[in-house]
Amino acid sequence: MHFSPVTERVFRHAHMACGIGSGARGFNGAQPRVGHLRARFECAGGIDVDPGAIRNFERLTGVKGTVMDLFNREQYRAFHGRGPGADWREAIPADVRGVFGHVDVCLASYPCKGFSSLLSQAASLTAKYQALNALTLRGMWLTLEAYKDDPIPILLFENVPRIATRGRWLLDQIVALLHAYGYSVNEDVHDCGLIGNLAQSRKRFLLIARHPDKVPPFIYQPRLYPLRGVGEVIGELPLPGDPRAGSMHRVPALQWKTWVRLAFVEAGSDWRSLNRLRVENGVLADYGIVPEPDMRENAYGVCRWEDRGPLVTSARAPGQGRFSVADPRPFTTREGSGFLGVNSWIGHVGTISSRGGPTNGSYSIADPRPGYGPATHTNLLSVTSFDQSTRVVSGAVHVAGGALSVADPRYGEKLDCTLGVLSWSMPTGVVQGKSGPTNGTFSIADPRPAYGPDTHRHVLGVHAWSAASGVLTGNPKPTSGAHCVADPRIDGHPSSVQCGIREWSKPAGVVTGNMWVGSGPNAIADPRIEGKPRFNNTFRIVPFDGASAAVAGPGGPGGGLAVADPRAPEGRHVNGKYRVTGYCSAANAVIGASTTGMGAFVVADPKYPGVSLGAHANKMRVVSAAAACPTVTGSDRVGSGALSVADPRPTCLMRADRDKYLTQGHYGVVDWSGSTGAVPASAKDNSGPWSIADPREPILEEAPVALPQPDDRLVARIVAMDQTWHRPFTTLELAALQAIVSARDFFDLLGGSDAQRREWIGNAIPADSARGMAETIGETLLLAGTGKTFTLSARDIWVKPGALALTIDSRQPAFEMDGFDTSALAGTLQ
Numbered sequence: 001m002h003f004s005p006v007t008e009r010v011f012r013h014a015h016m017a018c019g020i021g022s023g024a025r026g027f028n029g030a031q032p033r034v035g036h037l038r039a040r041f042e043c044a045g046g047i048d049v050d051p052g053a054i055r056n057f058e059r060l061t062g063v064k065g066t067v068m069d070l071f072n073r074e075q076y077r078a079f080h081g082r083g084p085g086a087d088w089r090e091a092i093p094a095d096v097r098g099v100f101g102h103v104d105v106c107l108a109s110y111p112c113k114g115f116s117s118l119l120s121q122a123a124s125l126t127a128k129y130q131a132l133n134a135l136t137l138r139g140m141w142l143t144l145e146a147y148k149d150d151p152i153p154i155l156l157f158e159n160v161p162r163i164a165t166r167g168r169w170l171l172d173q174i175v176a177l178l179h180a181y182g183y184s185v186n187e188d189v190h191d192c193g194l195i196g197n198l199a200q201s202r203k204r205f206l207l208i209a210r211h212p213d214k215v216p217p218f219i220y221q222p223r224l225y226p227l228r229g230v231g232e233v234i235g236e237l238p239l240p241g242d243p244r245a246g247s248m249h250r251v252p253a254l255q256w257k258t259w260v261r262l263a264f265v266e267a268g269s270d271w272r273s274l275n276r277l278r279v280e281n282g283v284l285a286d287y288g289i290v291p292e293p294d295m296r297e298n299a300y301g302v303c304r305w306e307d308r309g310p311l312v313t314s315a316r317a318p319g320q321g322r323f324s325v326a327d328p329r330p331f332t333t334r335e336g337s338g339f340l341g342v343n344s345w346i347g348h349v350g351t352i353s354s355r356g357g358p359t360n361g362s363y364s365i366a367d368p369r370p371g372y373g374p375a376t377h378t379n380l381l382s383v384t385s386f387d388q389s390t391r392v393v394s395g396a397v398h399v400a401g402g403a404l405s406v407a408d409p410r411y412g413e414k415l416d417c418t419l420g421v422l423s424w425s426m427p428t429g430v431v432q433g434k435s436g437p438t439n440g441t442f443s444i445a446d447p448r449p450a451y452g453p454d455t456h457r458h459v460l461g462v463h464a465w466s467a468a469s470g471v472l473t474g475n476p477k478p479t480s481g482a483h484c485v486a487d488p489r490i491d492g493h494p495s496s497v498q499c500g501i502r503e504w505s506k507p508a509g510v511v512t513g514n515m516w517v518g519s520g521p522n523a524i525a526d527p528r529i530e531g532k533p534r535f536n537n538t539f540r541i542v543p544f545d546g547a548s549a550a551v552a553g554p555g556g557p558g559g560g561l562a563v564a565d566p567r568a569p570e571g572r573h574v575n576g577k578y579r580v581t582g583y584c585s586a587a588n589a590v591i592g593a594s595t596t597g598m599g600a601f602v603v604a605d606p607k608y609p610g611v612s613l614g615a616h617a618n619k620m621r622v623v624s625a626a627a628a629c630p631t632v633t634g635s636d637r638v639g640s641g642a643l644s645v646a647d648p649r650p651t652c653l654m655r656a657d658r659d660k661y662l663t664q665g666h667y668g669v670v671d672w673s674g675s676t677g678a679v680p681a682s683a684k685d686n687s688g689p690w691s692i693a694d695p696r697e698p699i700l701e702e703a704p705v706a707l708p709q710p711d712d713r714l715v716a717r718i719v720a721m722d723q724t725w726h727r728p729f730t731t732l733e734l735a736a737l738q739a740i741v742s743a744r745d746f747f748d749l750l751g752g753s754d755a756q757r758r759e760w761i762g763n764a765i766p767a768d769s770a771r772g773m774a775e776t777i778g779e780t781l782l783l784a785g786t787g788k789t790f791t792l793s794a795r796d797i798w799v800k801p802g803a804l805a806l807t808i809d810s811r812q813p814a815f816e817m818d819g820f821d822t823s824a825l826a827g828t829l830q
Helices: 022-028 051-061 073-080 093-100 127-146 168-180 192-196 230-234 256-264 271-276 731-737 754-763 767-785 822-829
Strands: 007-016 037-048 065-067 105-108 154-159 184-191 203-210 499-502 520-524 541-543 562-564 622-624 644-646 691-694 725-728
Touching: 007 022, 007 093, 007 767, 022 037, 022 051, 022 105, 022 767, 037 051, 037 093, 037 767, 051 065, 051 754, 073 127, 093 127, 105 127, 105 767, 127 154, 127 168, 154 767, 168 184, 168 203, 184 192, 192 767, 230 731, 256 271, 256 725, 731 754
Parallel strands: 007 037, 007 105, 037 065, 105 154, 499 520, 541 562, 622 644
Antiparallel strands: 154 203, 184 203, 691 725
């Protein structure tokens, strides 16, 4: 059997607008292989305008980077708002060729701010961002012109997906330019997360240009992998704040109110969770934040058997320190160690100590013998059947001493039954010394009415004035019998008569000055109280033609004793206090005390105060979106007129091009097992789902003793309702999500503030995604090197269905681009 030797090829890759070199790092790690052919990638260098990014590019790739501004002079002035310095010069194609040398693959990732959905359409059209967008076209021309005599086999251009719509005009020019230099072009949108097996879904636009003369075979799709959970990636890193991970692993200091918001956002959701909270007067009504108790150092600590114990304190409990020991001695050999131990019936017992109780050792036995045998006195509270013989009568003849109770069926034959009741026609038994209900049948079922006319048992009974009284008892009270009389002697209303009752249909008595309940018959039996609460007429005004309420003790408005009297009062103030005079009516006489409380000294003025033809009566007014606006004046402020509009077009909810967070996901919290979206250049807690529900116990400094003020900036840990810490991603964790660093290889990016580092990370191409692209491109280059022009693969061709731009030579014999002269493009782009 003959084995072909493995042949290795080296492909050189170059990077325009390389950033910190994450994409180049991924290409370096690719190892494409086809049969006995194997390849590795070698970095030819990177070009970027940012010196800080180039320093990190050199650190990540081990290759020298080049700081170069790709703007022409006009673009520079439009972007910076000023002209360049004396030492600045425009880049030319020879500069690009001089940096890279021979190149097999070139990957470009030009600035995408001008195409980002985070930038408004109006801002993207300004001269500054138009110059930034045009840099893409100029950079592509510099690359193509630098290698026009030796075309680069494969060109890759990566950007945000929105460039396909907002930058369509620019893409059309780039595609036409590539066609002019002999390339077949394909546009596609792929997910870097699926290519790189990341924990983020990062959809990006990718333009692939293949030179058919150098690369005839298909370029197939990279291998795809499922998205990973966020916790699976960042869980391998140390806890935030660990000094081993460097300054990039610090938790950002946020305002206290931001920490509180994040704590109440549900994992996997965003700020919309806060809408479900009940807030009263600016305070949460159903939840509170309380500090957790401090844990002593080494609390619940366990000392090893050979270690020395700590200082013995007065409160030596496991929760107070290392006051426990890992005892290696066998558990059964120590006396008293078998608390609540139970010995086997066939085993032997240990040494019997002075305190042989169940809680002091194995002083219990598993007894297989029946616990309730006939010879034992274990039948406490037992009841013997009436036809069975009793047990031995012991000294303790009580119910708890054994089976000393009997089920006696002769209950109906005995007349001296406890609590027994005799029939009315039955004779009673012998009257004993204690003839109580509980001593026998000393009760009787009396069929006679309990409250007959001859009995003194009608409590609160009232005798008629002409009837005779019953027998006077020793306790003649109203509650003990008919000891009351209906006395008709009330003529003249003696002072003893305090309360009177009138029928509802009868008139009430004279209303006196001292009209209270105890002063006379001023009460009425009102039948209209069913279903109504008592005292429901406090300060009530009764219509003039309606019935008055019952006259209560305190006969004022608080008792519902007011009436709406339509009759004009006589005497003073005939026009009524606080009366308003009609605008067309005559005023009353002006008196010395002409106040509103003295008469009709108020007028209903139909003229709005201060309103004239030129006045701004519509201050702070909001105009409907469908209505016409008023005249636009020189002072176009909200307080000057109706200069506000009720706009029904909420911009954050009308974005059809967004595929996930139509509400922009502010304060979004990612679940530990979920994946994130694409890491942007500004990954802050309030700009999207850039916080994580971390279930791990953090390493924190001493917690504050009091709640901070809302605007205090600090690092806080609030345990959310899902028992996790909702916190922002650290800069190092964002780098891990971008596959720039790992748990085995984490470091600080050189130079720059934390915001600058986050921008570098957000602009980077994920390293693992770049490696996936490089491997499938490397396979195609290996096949092209062997002369193969066609291959089959189980994977899809890296084009959209029906668009086989990578497999068809798009060049046409009569391709003139309508007189388009590529040599003139240099001057246009410069």
